[in-house]
Each structure stands twice: as C-alpha cells, then as structure tokens.
Ligand SMILES: CSC[C@@H](O)[C@@H](O)C(=O)COP(=O)(O)O
C-alpha cells in the first residue's frame with residue numbers, strides 16, 4: 001500500500017468511527033448528517049449522499065476537490081458538500097467538519113427567532129476555539145434553512161472565521177469543525193451539551 005493510500009484509509013476510518021459516535025449520541029437520525037476530513041496533502045474525504053451515518057464503511061467515503069466536485073465522475077458526495085468545502089477554503093487549519101441533526105439543536109433553532117443563540121457562563125465554552133474562560137458569551141449564528149446549498153453557502157460565507165462554536169441551520173442541524181477529527185468531535189459534543197442545557201433551562 002502506498003503512503004497516499006494509507007493516509008486515505010486512515011481518514012476514511014476516522015469518518016466511519018465519527019459516524020458511529022454521532023449515531024450513538026442520537027445526532028444523525030435516519031440518513032441525516034455528513035462528515036469530512038481534509039488530508040495533509042489537501043485531498044478532501046467526505047461521506048457520500050444518503051445512507052445511515054452510523055453504518056458507514058470506507059466505501060461510503062469519497063473524494064471531492066476544494067470546489068466540492070467529486071474526483072470520480074458519477075459519485076454523489078453529500079448534498080451539503082459545499083458547506084464543508086467552503087470551510088476548508090476559508091481556513092487552511094481546518095482538517096475535519098461535522099454536521100448533525102440533534103433534537104436540542106433542531107428544537108432550539110425553531111423556537112429562537114433571533115439570528116443567534118448566545119451561550120454564556122458555561123465552563124464547557126472552553127472547548128471552543130480561542131475560549132479561555134466561562135465568563136464570556138459565545139454566539140452561535142442561526143441561518144435559515146435552504147434546499148439550495150450553494151445559496152445557503154453564500155449566506156454563511158460572510159461569517160466564516162467568526163464562529164468559534166460553529167453554526168446552526170434553522171429546523172435542520174449544526175455544523176462544527178476543528179483541526180482534526182478529535183477536536184471537531186469534542187466541539188460537537190460541547191456544543192450539543194450546551195444546546196441541551198439551553199433547552200433544559202427554557203423549561204424551568
Ligand atoms: C434525513 S434528510 C437529511 C439531508 O437532507 C441532509 O440534511 C443531511 O444531513 C444528509 O444529507 P447527505 O446528502 O446524506 O449528506
């Protein structure tokens with residue numbers, strides 16, 4: 001096996017395991033969610049469209065370029081590929097992107113009518129990029145859902161580089177990222193925890 005093949009296999013395994021983890025947590029119901037990883041050589045590995053993300057195999061991971069085009073003609077990458085590649089294009093430090101549809105994120109995004117959900121005073125805020133204290137507010141932007149992903153990407157674009165905790169799409173789900181898969185998964189777990197806390201507090 002070449003070094004390039006081994007690197008691809010590692011990335012595909014990380015994606016498969018991330019899907020299993022997200023499924024265990026209930027964040028990818030039915031065929032929801034998508035997962036990608038940028039390799040050191042710049043190749044982008046992403047889940048194919050459809051299929052359950054808890055039951056992925058490496059055959060469900062395909063290569064796309066930075067503009068979101070599958071390298072192999074006829075392969076169908078995630079319907080939301082452009083939301084991944086725009087993050088990679090904007091920041092060379094990003095190495096993994098995760099998208100899930102949790103109950104807390106979906107419900108909160110439909111109840112809150114503001115353009116962002118503020119998260120304040122939580123110790124777990126320190127899981128997000130650049131955060132060193134609980135004594136702060138991190139805003140999670142809320143974008144309107146759109147089946148036209150290219151158009152949705154243009155709405156997200158002006159916010160790139162200014163979303164330490166990721167973002168929410170209304171009635172749809174969350175996007176988070178990190179330098180590697182472990183960091184992206186930790187941020188997703190942190191964000192889901194904080195969204196669940198926000199939802200619980202709204203019931204008191
Ligand atoms: C269960 S429908 C969910 C899809 O419409 C979409 O939002 C999603 O997250 C998964 O799409 P996919 O094309 O498999 O990456």
Ligand SMILES: [Zn+2]
Pocket residue numbers: 032033080099100101172173
């Ligand atoms: Zn989705």
